[in-house]
Structure formats: C-alpha cells, structure tokens
Amino acid sequence: xxxxxxxxxxxxxxxxxxxxxxxxxxxxxxxxxxxxxxxxxxxxxxxxxxxxxxxxxxxxxxxxxxxxxxxxxxxxxxxxxxxxxxxxxxxxxxxxxxxxxxxxxxxxxxxxxxxxxxxxxxxxxxxxxxxxxxxxxxxxxxxxxxxxxxxxxxxxxxxxxxxxxxxxxxxxxxxxxxxxxxxxxxxxxxxxxxxxxxxxxxxxxxxxxxxxxxxxxxxxxxxxxxxxxxxxxxxxxxxxxxxxxxxxxxxxxxxxxxxxxxxx
Amino acid sequence: xxxxxxxxxxxxxxxxxxxxxxxxxxxxxxxxxxxxxxxxxxxxxxxxxxxxxxxxxxxxxxxxxxxxxxxxxxxxxxxxxxxxxxxxxxxxxxxxxxxxxxxxxxxxxxxxxxxxxxxxxxxxxxxxxxxxxxxxxxxxxxxxxxxxxxxxxxxxxxxxxxxxxxxxxxxxxxxxxxxxxxxxxxxxxxxxxxxxxxxxxxxxxxxxxxxxxxxxxxxxxxxxxxxxxxxxxxxxxxxxxxxxxxxxxxxxxxxxxxxxxxxxxxxxxxxxxxxxxxxxxxxxxxxxxxxxxxxxxxxxxxxxxxxxxxxxxxxxxxxxxxxxxxxxxxxxxxxxxxxxxxxxx
Numbered sequence: 021x022x023x024x025x026x027x028x029x030x031x032x033x034x035x036x037x038x039x040x041x042x043x044x045x046x047x048x049x050x051x052x053x054x055x056x057x058x059x060x061x062x063x064x065x066x067x068x069x070x071x072x073x074x075x076x077x078x079x080x081x082x083x084x085x086x087x088x089x090x091x092x093x094x095x096x097x098x099x100x101x102x103x104x105x106x107x108x109x110x111x112x113x114x115x116x117x118x119x120x121x122x123x124x125x126x127x128x129x130x131x132x133x134x135x136x137x138x139x140x141x142x143x144x145x146x147x148x149x150x151x152x153x154x155x156x157x158x159x160x161x162x163x164x165x166x167x168x169x170x171x172x173x174x175x176x177x178x179x180x181x182x183x184x185x186x187x188x189x190x191x192x193x194x195x196x197x198x199x200x201x202x203x204x205x206x207x208x209x210x211x212x213x214x215x216x217x218x219x220x221x222x223x224x225x226x227x228x229x230x231x232x233x234x235x236x237x238x239x240x241x242x243x244x245x246x247x248x249x250x251x252x253x254x255x256x257x258x259x260x261x262x263x264x265x266x267x268x269x270x271x272x273x274x275x276x277x278x279x280x281x282x283x284x
Numbered sequence: 285x286x287x288x289x290x291x292x293x294x295x296x297x298x299x300x301x302x303x304x305x306x307x308x309x310x311x312x313x314x315x316x317x318x319x320x321x322x323x324x325x326x327x328x329x330x331x332x333x334x335x336x337x338x339x340x341x342x343x344x345x346x347x348x349x350x351x352x353x354x355x356x357x358x359x360x361x362x363x364x365x366x367x368x369x370x371x372x373x374x375x376x377x378x379x380x381x382x383x384x385x386x387x388x389x390x391x392x393x394x395x396x397x398x399x400x401x402x403x404x405x406x407x408x409x410x411x412x413x414x415x416x417x418x419x420x421x422x423x424x425x426x427x428x429x430x431x432x433x434x435x436x437x438x439x440x441x442x443x444x445x446x447x448x449x450x451x452x453x454x455x456x457x458x459x460x461x462x463x464x465x466x467x468x469x470x471x472x473x474x475x476x477x478x479x480x481x482x483x484x485x486x487x488x489x490x491x492x493x494x495x496x497x498x499x500x501x502x503x504x505x506x507x508x509x510x511x512x513x514x515x516x517x518x519x520x521x522x523x524x525x526x527x528x529x530x531x532x533x534x535x536x537x538x539x540x541x542x543x544x545x546x547x548x549x550x551x552x553x554x555x556x557x558x559x560x561x562x563x564x565x566x567x568x569x570x571x572x573x574x575x576x577x578x579x580x581x582x583x584x585x586x587x588x589x590x591x592x593x594x595x596x597x598x599x600x601x602x603x604x605x606x607x608x609x610x611x612x613x614x615x616x617x618x619x620x621x622x623x624x625x626x627x628x629x
Contacts, residue, residue, distance in 0.1 A: 186334055187367035189354040191381030191432065201380070205371045 052256035069257040079258060082242035089154055089238060090222040093161035097218040101169025102211055109177040125167040133231040136160045140232055152234030160232045161222040169214030176210030209276045216273035220266050285310045291340030293326055300326040302492035313462050313469045315483035323492040324472045328438050332361045360429035361438040366421045368413035374424055375409040381432045399431035419450045430465060439471040455481045476516045488512050507532055510613050520582045529612050535585040537609040543600040555604035560597050574603055
C-alpha cells in the first residue's frame with residue numbers, strides 16, 4: 021500500500037518536472053501552428069508561418085550562415101580536438117595540461133566572447149587589417165568545440181590497447197595504414213559523437229557569435245534582433261525547427277557516445 | 285638462423301638487456317625464461333622491431349635486422365593480450381596480415397579460413413573477438429600470426445592469460461603446431477614448467493644477461509649457476525671448496541638413510557647427518573625436509589615405489605650424493621636460499 025502511494029508521489033513529481041522542462045517548448049511548438057498569430061487565442065491549425073519563414077530572406081540567409089559556421093567550426097574541432105585527445109592521452113600525461121584543455125568548455129560564454137573579441141580585434145583587425153565576419157565566428161566556435169571533441173575522443177582512446185597498433189605493424193601494415201585500419205575505426209564513434217556535439221552547440225550559440233560576427237548575421241543573432249520588436253509566429257516556427265534539429269543531433273550523439281563507452 | 289650478438293638495451297638508467305649473445309637454430313622451439321624484469325620481453329620486442337638495441341647485432345638468415353621496420357621483418361608475434369582487432373570479424377582479423385601484404389581479397393579470405401581450420405576455429409569465422417572464450421582468442425591470435433607463414437613466430441607469454449587446465453593442453457598443442465608448420469618458435473615465459481615442457485632449448489635470463497643456454501634436461505641436470513639450479517625446480521646447495529663454490533643436488537637424487545643404517549649408503553661422494561624435520565606425502569613421492577647438523581636444511585624426494593620404510597619426523601638420518609649426482613656451480617650472483625622452492629607463476 022505504502023509502496024503504491026510512494027509510487028504515485030514519485031509519478032506526480034516526475035510529471036511536474038517534465039512539465040516544467042518541456043511545457044514552454046510544447047507551447048512554442050503549438051503556437052508555431054496557430055493561424056491567429058497571437059499567443060492568446062487559437063485561430064486554427066496552419067503551416068503558413070513555415071512558408072512565411074522560407075520567404076523571409078533575412079532569416080533564411082542567417083540560417084544558411086549558421087550552417088556554414090557550424091560546418092567549418094565542427095570540421096576544425098574534429099581535426100584539432102582529435103589531435104589534442106591523442107596528445108593528452110598518449111604523449112604528454114599532465115594533469116595541468118588536462119585542466120587547461122577543459123577551460124574553453126567550462127568558462128562562461130560571455131567571458132570567452134569578450135576574450136575572443138579583444139584578441140581578434142587586436143590581432144586580426146588592428147595588426148592584419150581584416151574585418152570580423154563569419155570566419156571569426158567559426159574560429160570562436162571551434163575554440164570550445166575542440167575541447168568537447170577532445171574529451172569525448174579521449175574516453176575512447178583510453179580503452180584502446182596499444183598492442184593493437186604493434187600487432188598491426190607486425191602484420192605488415194605501415195604506420196599510416198595502421199592508423200587507417202586499426203586506430204581510426206576504434207575511435208570513430210567518439211569522433212562522430214564529438215562532431216555532433218560540436219555541431220549542435222554551434223547551431224544555437226549566441227553570445228560568442230554576437231560578439232565576433234562583425235556585420236555578419238547568424239540565425240540566433242537574427243532571431244534576437246527580430247524579437248526586440250516582439251515574438252512573431254515566424255520566430256516560433258523557426259525555433260521549432262531548431263529544436264527538432266538539435267534534438268535529433270543530440271540523440272545521435274548520446275547513442276554513439278554510449279556505444280563508444282560500452283564496447284571495447 | 286637468428287643471431288643475437290652482444291646486444292644491449294637501456295631504458296633511462298636501467299639496463300634491460302646487457303650484452304646478450306644467443307644463436308637460435310632453424311625449426312627450433314626456443315624459450316627465453318626468467319623472472320619478470322630479466323629482459324626476456326625486451327629481447328623479444330627487439331626481434332619483432334618494436335625496440336632497437338643500443339648496441340650489438342641482430343640478424344636473421346644472415347641479414348641485418350637493425351633499423352628494419354616491424355612491418356618489413358619476416359617474423360610475426362603473438363601478443364600476451366592477443367591484441368585482436370575488436371571491430372573486425374575473426375576471419376578479417378586473420379586475413380588482415382595477408383591483405384597488408386597485397387594478397388588478393390578472395391585469396392586472403394580463403395587462406396585465413398584455412399588457418400582458422402588449422403586451429404579448429406573454422407566455425408567462428410564470422411564472430412567478433414569479444415564473442416570468443418580466452419582459449420579461442422588465443423588460437424585466433426596464433427592463426428593470425430601463422431597465416432603469414434613467417435620465418436619465425438615470436439610468442440610473448442602465450443599461455444599466461446589462460447586457466448591452468450587449458451594451459452596444459454595448449455603447451456602440447458603449441459608443440460604439435462610447431463612440428464606441423466615447421467618454423468622457428470621463440471617463446472618468452474616466466475613459467476619454468478612451461479619452458480621445460482615445450483622448448484627444445486632454453487635460455488635462462490637474469491637481470492638482463494644470459495645465465496645458461498641448453499636443452500631442458502641439460503639445464504635441470506647440469507645447472508651452471510645456483511640461480512639456474514633454483515629457478516628450474518628444487519635444489520639442495522651444499523658449500524664446497526674454498527672459492528665459495530657450491531654443489532647442487534636435486535632432491536630426487538639425494539640419498540637418505542637412518543643414521544643407524546648409514547652403512548647401507550655406498551659409493552657416495554659426500555654425506556651429511558641431520559634430523560627429519562618434516563614429511564610431506566605427495567602421492568607419487570614423499571618429500572622430506574632435513575635439518576642438517578651445523579645449520580641449513582636439505583630436501584629429499586623419495587619415489588613412493590622405492591620408499592619401503594618411510595621415515596618420520598625426528599628420525600636421525602644421513603644424507604649423501606653420488607659423485608655423478610652433485611653438480612658444482614660457481615658462487616656468482618646473489619645468494620639464493622639453501623633450499624629453493626619451485627618458482628610458480
């Protein structure tokens with residue numbers, strides 16, 4: 021009897037937590053299909069705001085920019101983050117360096133954004149005479165993306181038996197082929213999971229992009245500037261799409277990461 | 285076939301292999317035996333090409349091995365951890381070395397399948413290594429190395445990860461396989477029983493240098509140093525001579541009689557008197573531990589079939605050995621206990 025009451029209490033608590041977490045998002049999603057366009061009244065179901073979204077040049081251009089940024093930032097993060105993981109796991113074993121490598125991940129975004137802006141202004145604008153744009157957002161996003169990729173690839177590398185590399189060399193594969201056929205397949209789930217995390221984080225990153233984008237506009241910046249004049253139903257639609265994409269990428273990353281930790 | 289001449293290897297300030305010279309013959313089952321840290325694994329890794337010696341000569345069939353990359357040496361290794369590739373099927377693991385050689389995919393697969401049959405694992409071809417038992421993994425690792433038809437197979441503690449029971453079977457199996465494929469095996473082990481059972485010849489290593497090389501019976505019956513005597517089986521050591529030499533007598537060769545019956549012991553080189561301290565019945569034999577007069581203990585092992593009148597603790601006895609049964613060893617090296625117990629893994 022007590023067990024069942026306890027179960028009910030737990031169930032209610034769980035439902036309340038879920039509601040707390042997801043009700044606002046659910047409202048957003050519902051409103052994006054609201055024909056009246058007002059948050060206070062339901063005017064029937066429509067997908068009209070989504071087509072409007074496609075006709076909004078500012079938003080589509082900003083979304084394209086965001087995809088470009090996320091793509092390149094992820095690419096840089098994957099290459100450098102994987103190298104960092106190798107360096108920290110196989111070459112230099114130093115807890116000091118370990119800690120330093122996590123800083124871009126745990127430092128508040130606003131601090132990183134200010135640091136990057138000052139640095140880019142000094143080096144790129146002042147000394148090299150370049151103007152900030154999407155490329156500086158890409159570098160900024162890669163700064164924390166590298167740290168995320170490195171930490172995920174490292175867990176994979178830690179469970180990697182070095183004698184497999186020797187076995188491959190012994191069986192006639194040179195260093196390059198050993199990396200391709202033995203080391204890389206072993207860490208690939210980690211690399212993919214890291215890439216998904218870096219991509220997802222870059223997609224909706226606002227603070228660093230806002231500081232370092234110069235006159236360029238990414239999707240979150242565009243949304244922010246539109247919201248200043250009130251939340252429009254178009255923005256609800258756009259936000260719903262982002263939620264969908266982020267959700268898919270996150271689930272993929274979690275699944276790959278889970279697998280990378282259980283096998284081997 | 286394999287020539288190791290004056291090879292030395294240091295790691296930092298530690299000399300792992302110290303001026304070692306060995307010759308290993310074609311088709312020989314050769315064991316490098318010694319306690320951990322004796323340099324046997326470093327020596328094997330130098331043959332495989334994972335370490336380069338600081339000085340000395342390594343050659344195979346007369347051609348220099350030094351500076352040759354591991355993937356260009358006609359030797360293959362079976363790793364202690366087996367080092368199977370977890371993301372490949374068993375068949376792909378075995379075919380890997382052939383593919384890297386440039387053998388066509390179809391031929392590589394059929395040769396790999398053949399090699400798996402040879403170790404009775406044909407039915408596991410499509411499985412992943414994680415789905416196999418320890419003994420099966422060991423045989424896959426063996427097939428993966430042998431399928432390359434190397435000139436020499438190097439085995440690093442091949443049986444250490446197996447249960448004691450399977451280990452005994454695998455000792456015989458390895459020996460059979462070596463005869464069947466007809467190539468040189470070089471095995472590293474710390475288990476003296478394993479070395480005695482499998483090897484044609486054994487090099488006993490200690491602190492980076494070779495103590496003695498020889499056939500198993502030679503090492504057991506005629507140890508050159510007290511370390512070899514103590515590492516391979518039990519040994520009694522009696523001081524002899526003035527330069528600190530000692531005489532090694534194996535417990536089963538030590539003659540034993542009641543003090544009252546001392547006259548029954550004839551033709552002995554030397555005798556000692558003492559008292560039985562302990563008796564242990566081992567089934568096939570009785571082990572007697574004797575406290576010697578003047579200090580020290582001796583151990584005698586009397587086969588049950590010969591032990592018509594077992595002695596008991598407290599009996600006054602005389603022990604002795606025939607001239608042929610006492611082996612003089614020099615006193616070089618650190619002392620070992622007067623009665624060295626068999627070293628187990």
